Amino acid sequence: MKLIGPFKQIITLADLPLRGKISDEQIDIITDGGILVDNGLIKKVGNFKMLKTENPGTETEIIEGEQIALPGFVDSHTHICFGGNRANDFAMRNAGKTYLEIAESGGGIWSSVQHTRNASEEELLKTLVERISFLISLGITTVEIKSGYGLDAANELKMLRIIKKAQGQTKVRLVPTCLSAHLKPRDFDGSNQEYLEYILTDILPKVKEEGLAQRVDIFIEKSAFQPDESRDFLVKTKELGFDITVHADQFTPGSSRIAVEVGAKSADHLEATIDEDIEFLAQSDTVATALPGASLGLGEKFTPARKLLDAGAIVAIASDWNPGSAPMGNLITQASILATFEKLTTAEVLAGITFRAAHALGLEDIGKLETGKKADFVTFKTDNFQNVLYNQGSLNAENVYISGNLSH
Secondary structure, three states, X not given: OEEEEEEEEEEOOOOOOOOOOOOHHHOOEEEEEEEEEEOOEEEEEEEHHHHHHHOOOOEEEEOOOOOEEEEOEEEOOOOOOXXXXXXXXXXXXXXXOOHHHHHHOOOOHHHHHHHHHHOOHHHHHHHHHHHHHHHHHOOEEEEEEEOOOOOOHHHHHHHHHHHHHHHOOOOOEEEEEEEEEOOOOOOOOOOHHHHHHHHHHHHHHHHHHHOOOOEEEEEEOXXXXXXXXXXXXXXXXXXXXXXXXXXXXXOOOOHHHHHHXXXXXXXXXXXXXXXXXXXXXXXXXXXXXXXXXXXXXXXXXXXXXXXXXXXXXXXXXXXXXXXXXXXXXXXXXXXXXXXXHHOOOHHHHHHHOOHHHHHHOOOOOOOOOOOOOEOOEEEEOOOOOOHHHHOOOOOOEEEEEEOOEEOO
């Protein structure tokens, strides 16, 4: 066993609810606290001196100076395995060009597909590991990573195999998701439905055979896949034994309702979600995931997180880090900005980037600092946990622990 501390404050989030609004008064603060770790799991969280007295002879890791501890952050929606760069898309968009005009000039998702297909496995692995390293420096200890820039069997499997290789080079927990249904590739000779059938017959069986992902995603939108064909695809995907998630309601409403109907783990984006579908989401177990990075990158409105929480939904917050619409990648900055515009409490934001985001990934062993959970936590050199969001990402993580071991 090992005792880590003392911390000026430990914010366990242990008693906070999975769904709905949370007041800051509900946050339990342990002062002068310690975290007792046994075999990578939290054995107990409490007063440091008391834990030391109760466990004589236990190895002690002393924390110098005033620091606070929070559960490790979870980024539950990213696209960080990619080749190339789409800075020109950003510049053109800010100059007033439309999505169609950017795509016709060689930009858009298809640009990332071409760059990713042309990149070597070594290059993709190197840049992926570099991005993961950046995320861990923010205090993120679990990262979801999607494919979706390959869009044929060979390149989708290449991406997922690279994510699997990256897991061998980092202590951060990586959660791979197959997003072959990002959009129909230009070089596929067939309809949307035929391409979705190709995914079901030529890609997903190999993904399952090699254990490359347990999750499947689809982008339901006018420019990607239509509601009826998407619903059919998701039902068949579940029958193959995969968990499902959905890119929903980014520009047009309605697809979040499909996500709920088919039992998706989460519906992500939701910038265009209408009030009646907010109620539908709130009455379900599907996590509503806000992606403020996409709103900032595209100049679009934010996910109606306040309405979702008030209605009783499970709301997570993720970065959507990708080369096109959300290139920032800084979850803490994005979450802080979302909080400002949507009037989210500190407790709601912290829940959204810890245990609620973990729930969106089907992970119940992380996200809170309590007995039996994985000892993933992040520390900041400050005397008040509120300073983490107050500084909007400029207060860097001091230490990051994964399974109780210092990893950053």
